[in-house]
Amino acid sequence: TQLLEQSPQFLSIQEGENLTVYCNSSSVFSSLQWYRQEPGEGPVLLVTVVTGGEVKKLKRLTFQFGDARKDSSLHITAAQPGDTGLYLCAGATGAGSYQLTFGKGTKLSVIP
Amino acid sequence: NAGVTQTPKFRVLKTGQSMTLLCAQDMNHEYMYWYRQDPGMGLRLIHYSVGEGTTAKGEVPDGYNVSRLKKQNFLLGLESAAPSQTSVYFCASRDSGGPQETQYFGPGTRLLVL
Numbered sequence: 001t002q003l004l005e006q007s008p009q010f011l012s013i014q015e016g017e018n019l020t021v022y023c024n025s026s027s028v029f030s031s032l033q034w035y036r037q038e039p040g041e042g043p044v045l046l047v048t049v050v051t052g053g054e055v056k057k058l059k060r061l062t063f064q065f066g067d068a069r070k071d072s073s074l075h076i077t078a079a080q081p082g083d084t085g086l087y088l089c090a091g092a093t094g095a096g097s098y099q100l101t102f103g104k105g106t107k108l109s110v111i112p
Numbered sequence: 113n114a115g116v117t118q119t120p121k122f123r124v125l126k127t128g129q130s131m132t133l134l135c136a137q138d139m140n141h142e143y144m145y146w147y148r149q150d151p152g153m154g155l156r157l158i159h160y161s162v163g164e165g166t167t168a169k170g171e172v173p174d175g176y177n178v179s180r181l182k183k184q185n186f187l188l189g190l191e192s193a194a195p196s197q198t199s200v201y202f203c204a205s206r207d208s209g210g211p212q213e214t215q216y217f218g219p220g221t222r223l224l225v226l
């Protein structure tokens with residue numbers, strides 16, 4: 001079983017602060033996705049990274065895929081209350097890579 | 113487009129009762145998935161389907177059955193519910209492209225088994 005370890009599990013920060021969430025594994029993934037989930041709703045895709053070393057930016061969010069494609073990070077600059085939610089990383093696994101293995105998630109609270 | 117819809121939104125069952133959760137998607141996606149989400153456990157794959165008439169087991173399939181008789185629908189059945197099946201169930205679908213394809217999730221079904 002391929003496991004994805006996410007850290008930290010919980011994060012509570014003040015508005016305007018920066019933060020980084022980590023997603024680590026001993027396994028290689030063909031791609032890695034980050035999802036954001038709000039209470040009472042399903043996860044929504046933020047980004048997909050495919051190439052080792054790839055960096056993608058989405059406004060104040062920066063996503064990085066490790067060179068060996070075993071780890072990823074999500075960095076948020078100047079966090080806002082609207083960033084509050086559960087952040088999930090997911091690695092593509094299985095033949096054809098159409099299954100996702102999810103990390104346990106990072107629950108972020110941004111305090112105004 | 114409605115995307116992925118799930119029925120019902122919330123259900124309370126007694127131990128031993130049966131029920132079926134319905135997932136429908138209107139995006140003509142080949143692949144469909146059922147997950148359960150428990151506190152501190154993330155999302156765990158129960159069963160999935162790579163096309164009409166096909167199903168396969170995921171990480172936690174015991175106690176569940178599925179059927180994909182029509183491409184747009186994916187049903188999850190609990191034959192004899194147990195308290196350990198209290199959870200939030202999410203359905204998802206995606207196109208049949210490469211690993212970069214997006215999984216689109218429904219709003220979830222909250223199930224309480226007493």
